[in-house]
Amino acid sequence: MGYEASLRVWRGDAGSGSLVDYKVEVNEGEVVLDVLHRLQATQASDLAIRWNCKAGKCGSCSMEINGMPRLGCMTRMSTFAQEDVLTITPMQTFPVIRDLVTDVSFNYAKARTIPSFSPDPAIKPGEFRMQQEDVNRSQEFRKCIECYLCQNTCHVIRDHTENEGAFSGPRFLMRVAELEMHPADEADRRNIAQDDFGLGYCNITKCCTEVCPEHIKITDNALIPMKERVAGRKYDPLVWLGSKISRRPEKAGTPAVPGKR
């Protein structure tokens, strides 16, 4: 039942690093994170791994396994042949802290730029009334466990770090979509989705959807509908005319982008 797996694990820090070969015992039913824990407990006590729930619910143990962005806790060893060599590396897009742990602060900074939930202040707690069918879509996006595998995978920043300032990435564009589709939210984030969060950079290759461990249809259900809403607003002749003749600022319902100077 048990066997010895061959692992090549990236060891190092921001300065330098390399792949190191290990042989580790594997038992029936185990996932990659189990095997890394055994490696830690028996051969490499200082191997840095970020993990928490080991149940696919917290999104901490994101890593790349044979080049595929995945959660270590949800990748069963039985999906590989026993003679396969498993190459395990940190997420490529984010700076390495040590071994398999990366600095994901980029994502927390982006989270702070999205204008928060803005309900009608006249509605008091307990008075919200929403139908299930109206909350289904935003609920799908709120399944997100913030593993940042989509952020790591999206080629807009994976291959072009120069885009990091202008592009919030699939996770946070989906957050914009979630608030836009929230039945009790009153703000209009369509213009800033395009101008400040870089929705236009997305060319819907669906790589984010492919790696999402929660199987959220990020591209089809969040990003494409957002693009349609933005286009609808931008090319609506009435909106255009209104913006030309009104003395009020064009984006009356558009909140300011926090932290933007």
Add this chain to the structure above:
Amino acid sequence: MATPESTDIERYSYDVVVIGAGGSGLRAAISARARGKKTAIISKSLFGKAHTVMAEGGAAAAMGNVNPNDNWQVHFRDTMRGGKFLNNPRMAELHAKEAPDRVWELEAWGALFDRTPDGKISQRNFGGHEYPRLAHVGDRTGLEMIRTLQQRVVALQQEDSLSLDDPDAMIRVFAETTITRLLKDASGRISGAFGYIRDTGRFVLFEAPTVILATGGIGRTFKVTSNSWEYSGDGHALALLAGASLLNMEFVQFHPTGMVWPLSVAGLLVTESVRGDGGVLRNSEGKRFMFDYVPEVFRAQYAETEDEADRWYTDPDHNRRPPELLPRDEVARSINSEIKAGRGSPHGGVFLDVSTRLPAEEILRKLPSMHHQFLELAGVDITKEPMEIGPTCHYVMGGVEVDPDTAASSVPGLFAVGEVSGGMHGSNRLGGNSLSDLLVFGKRAGDGAADYLDSLGSSRPAVSSADLDAAVAEALAPFSRSEGENPYTVHHELQQTMNDLVGLIRRESEVKAALGELEKFKERAARVAVPGERAYNPGWHYSLDLRNMLLVAECVAMAALERQESRGGHTREDYPEMSPEWRKVNLILTLTGDKLELTHKPLPEMRPDLLGLFDKGELKKYMTEEELAGLPGPQAPASSATAAAEEGH
């Protein structure tokens, strides 16, 4: 990056330091910030990853959205019954009264709960709750709660960015930071907290007159557990080391339904919602065995036949609940008995089946995480076949002894909230009462800390440099030993010992043996050595966590040996009955030097108006003759379901 020898310390000054970034910690921080206090949130993991994300079923709050008969009095009664009347009654009262407001508040902060047909927050059935009471989002309610609170913190930071030009001005999150010691001034008041920052390994000092412990539980002390690595009893240990007292540490909840296979995920939680939504427990003979295990104290409220139990799902006013929905301690013990009697499943559990009870599409809608979890980790499709489950260490009812209204401990400036606090849940917590506990007492702890700060005026307790030096030396010690044991080995063996000797069913000889083993573990833990640098070195972190796990393990074992009865999360094979005399006793643990001391303290009495919510016949099952003689006159009916039935509903 810090070298192993570096004693440099980053220093910060705050009004309130909240240790723990789960539901209770975030709710406490939000309320401290609302009171104008400069607040730090210390998170052992990344922000938004805390153990609260693993809560599945929901938050119990008597909103009455699904059954209008529900109200705080019914919720209070259920909570006291679930805890076998050992709860702190004031805590159970505040919790039942305030939970609805705390849940509604989340909705105003953006949470999207599942809805009723009239657009309100939907509520589901759960073990021990008389009415559908749990606000939920499928089976991922904890994630919704943590994300909502996380996003609320971000919203406050955005306000501060606008008005103070610094998002971190009033509330700042220190992610991947661990506190190893609390510091006090000469007069014994809290003056700060010391620890390390994971990514650099640098030391950090927070100078602050108040600390709110919101560190969660102790499950990592046991082998089979639903808890994550963070649950190493840090707050329990920090409180003891700072001079605070713990209460009733013998009460450890073994959740009846954890995965039993594959071994690598043994213990992983299977939500109680499976049973709340219609799932049933069967043994290897296909029998719904829970009907054989309804205890005397609950007999009046639970169905006696499968037909009646099944009718309850659609007509709860005229039928009694299925025994699968007994409180968790009862169900866990029953499963254990079936397995011991040789009627278990192939991998040593019993069967939990929803596949023959609900259509596949309904299972997918109501239990999506469970479907995902079993399919991906065990290759089992729960819409087609039963799950195999067994008891798993899930929650500790014991914790820091606190004032119910303010969450203050006996140490001035030290507060505790959520799982690290004790008293609220008595000897057994009802499912769903944890998420609401976090919110209700999180708010109260933040307010309590703010009130304490206001009472201090301009005096700020000072950190003693000798204490700080000692904290640094303690944290560096594992690096100074070049030859020593591996911390992982010590931890694994400790978990096995606790599981084997102080687990679900306890015996005097075994608990005594465990206490002997713990002495040896302490010696071994003092000798562990770690190679490598300080930056993100998990071997080092483990070796420091061992101190906390050993302390709480000893507390659990000492209290388990002392309490000679069986009640809730404490089952003694040699004392199988519940004892009215023992109900009056809280077991208190304190630390003097390196020695734990255990004393008895009377349980706080229930006010007459709260006592009046129960009928005398029910109280008879729990109380001594002397207590019963002192009760006031006529009693209210025991159950409003009965009352409603009498009124012809």
